[in-house]
Amino acid sequence: MTDTPRDVLITGIGLVSSLGEGIGTHLDLFAMGPGIHPNIKSEGYAPYFVHGLPPIDWSRQIPKKGDQRQMETWQKLGTYSAGLALEDAGIPMDEAVRGEIDMIVAAGGGERDAAVDAMVMDRARGSNDVGAVINETLSTELRPTLFLAQLSNLLAGNISIVHKVTGSSRTFMGEEAAGISALYSARARIASGQSEICLVGGAFSAERKDLILNFDLAELMLKDEWRPVFARAGAHSGIAIGSVGAFLVLESPEHAARRAARAYARLVSATGDRGRRDRERTAKRFADLLPNTSAASGDVLVLSGATGLGDLVDIERGVLAERLPGAPIRAYGTMLGHSFEAQMPAGVALAAGALARRAAIPPFDSGEERPADSAPRHVVVTSIGHLHGEGVCLLEAIEGAVS
Amino acid sequence: MSASDTDFLGRPIIAVxxxxxxxxxxxxxxxxxxxxxxxxxxxxxxxxxxxxxxxxTISGSVDFMGEMGQTSTGLSYAMAEAAGSEAIRMAGLDDEDFGAPLFLAAPPVEMEWQHRLKLDAMDGGDIEAAGYDRLLEIARKHPDPSIYHLTQCSRISEMLADRLGTRGLPITLSTACASGASAIQLGVEAIRRGETDRAITIGTDGSITQESLIRFSLLSALSTNNAVPERASKPFSKDRDGFVMAEGAGALVLESYASAKARGATIYGLILGCGERADDFHRTRSKPDGSPIIAAIKAGLADAGLPPEGIDYINAHGTSTPENDRMEANGLAAVFGERLKQTPISSNKSMIGHTLTAAGAIEAVFSILSLKEGILPPTINHDNPDPAIDLDVVPNTARRQDIGAVLSNSFGFGGQNACLVLGRAPSA
Incomplete structure (x- = not known):
């Protein structure tokens, strides 16, 4: 343990989304804006909107076909993104090195076998012994290994197997809060000296009707007409889900210096809270999480992880207008879709990339977002969870470093 | 904080x-x-x-929690609430206003069969064929947020945070069958960082359903000794044939020793150290050389500042699967050497089964009680020892023995290995 908290550096980024793979690909695309379009699949998903994955050659980060077969898309996406982050950080595939790396993964639950689920429902109709139907069908039709593709902590398990990260392995669950807590915990451990280097992130696979069913039972999904996140209100409110894998390598300055690693940015803080979701208390909790950067608000960019649920968008924008009046805001869910556990890690990835590039991000939505006057020196990343949990991360540019 | 309030590394001592x-x-x-x-x-x-x-056809299910027991999310919450409020009251604190963070080990949840079948039976779907397209049509006509809430992995911690009055954003975690121990480790780390004077850590698992039982069964992980249910779980026996799925919850109030002393709280035991190490060998099996298990045990001892000789009793992971018990015994032998045979080791799972996500927390609570009472719970059903595992498993009958430090092991699918070292409360 160190007595004074240390800086925490972001030295690797692995980002995969509907827009492509790699932080550079995302920033290059954003730089072509304003007016760029997200990559949305509605075919097969109408009336919903899904930011689905482009074709990915999984073998580039998951070389063994045997490993790929053990995973469904969610785990492959996470394992692939984690590999990108480690590669981006320049960490060699050396077990002695990777065996010292800590890991925190924000995960939901894995895929189901939709065909088997349909079979059970079909056979249960009209049966007078539904219990026996479930037993018989699941016992004979479920692939034994599917269980391992479903367990939340098996994304981390696969990262250990494929990328040899074994210092520690912790999986946090609970939608957006999981991603917020993962960054909080990884940052706090490094700042206090409990850890030197940590792989942290999450993945969400959006092309899953079983999940859309859950969300729409609570009428959370955006339907019929797509709009950018900040333009969603009233009847046009809702979530367009997006596949995202987002991992970061966080590191102490000493550890990064020893291996001559370059850093994208400093993760100054990562905080979260929760509580009753009435308007007043939600606004107060969110405001209390925001850093006091008023003195330098000319150089602050806000990357908002807003869900697209109108009431929450409204609360968030109200608080930001009051607390960071000069700061341009970008709702990255407009471009990537909403990715729950991966939402905060994805925002931090984009923030770190933008700070290292010293480049402003053009508006994703010219109607609601205004251009920035200059490149940001600080980025505030927000995530107000769709149901509960609020989080804010603050990142700072590293002087002199330009990538 | 005085010198006696900190450990050998100058960190706050953690009291239970x-x-x-x-x-x-x-x-x-x-x-x-x-x-x-x-x-x-x-x-x-x-x-x-x-x-x-x-x-x-057997398990250690918990069937006495009333209406909440009808769903996995409900049952996991109800047991966590019962254990958590008991722990907070025992600590002499207000169980509606705990005022400090919550670290929760909880099972991953998803829609249950009862709800899929209920939706499929509703009208409102133009699509006749069974499947998610039909359920989506029905959901648009008959939305039901109560089903949605049960599918949210943050649901249990949200309800607990309101019920127990915890502070901040709770962490819900899963490290499979090591989860309960990992939750304690997160609490210990938060207190050591000085973020809080205390924390509540809970492990809960109420996820025995047809599908979960079948999933484990398909991996050949479960005992099929159905004839006499109470005899099925026989850790370290020659004829052990798998674990018995079980449910439960364990909760601990962790507190800096200085804070506990200052408010005159009774101290039941200490958490001396935590160690972990992930395994990169296989999704369900341990590396054949046991190196990750060995590294986790060594890390736990090092964090506690104790040599193997400092451990008086081992609360085993001891699942009763052929693989686990052999690997655990081998791993312990590599760390403890000849001394292992003189170190009593027993498995609570012989009696309560494998409570999965909750196991590490429940077994930590039993370890604290063993330290406090000077009683080692037995490994029951131990009539046919495995000759390849030469251990003092405290066979069949509890033993009275004063002990100063306990090692509690937890290992899980996905290469999860976590070890806790717990100590007796200093005499007042």
């Missing part, structure tokens, strides 16, 4: 000032400890659902 338990043996610390030290089994025939056609 309250514990709580629910298991198939009953509700509450007293009922559980009485049954456990009497060598009683909580394993029974499953009557929660039809077991027709299943290879395993």
């Amino acid at each position: 000032t309250g514990v709580g338990i629910v298991s198939s043996l009953g509700r509450g610390v007293e009922a559980n400890w009485d049954a456990l030290t009497a060598g009683r089994s909580g394993i029974h025939r499953i009557d929660r659902f039809s077991t027709e056609g299943l290879r395993t």
